[in-house]
Amino acid sequence: MLVLSRKKGESIVIQDQIEVTILAVEGETVRVGISAPGDIDIFRKEIYLSIKESNLESAAPAPEGLGVLMKHMKEIKKN
Incomplete structure (x- = not known):
């Protein structure tokens, strides 16, 4: 530095x-x-870190609950 x-x-x-x-x-x-x-882009560090964390959360793999929801939606579509 x-x-x-x-x-x-x-x-x-x-x-x-x-x-x-x-x-x-x-x-x-x-x-x-x-x-x-x-x-x-110019950010205060605390804002930059918040944006970075939010971006990481958005890019995270889908939770397993999403798989259950998708399965349920497929069942509804069949009926």
Whole structure:
């Protein structure tokens, strides 16, 4: 991990496309502004992890209960 010190109003640039600027420092809270192209997603880490977990749950194999439901639906279709 690269660790940099920046003061209010100072920025860092990432690959000529993303600029991160320190907007304010108030106690232990730092306000950060991020300028990036529209095709780059920017999330707070807790939101990113929630999205990642949700995606993993969506891609998980179907529960066994689904097999029972499918069998029941086939029986209904026969009648």
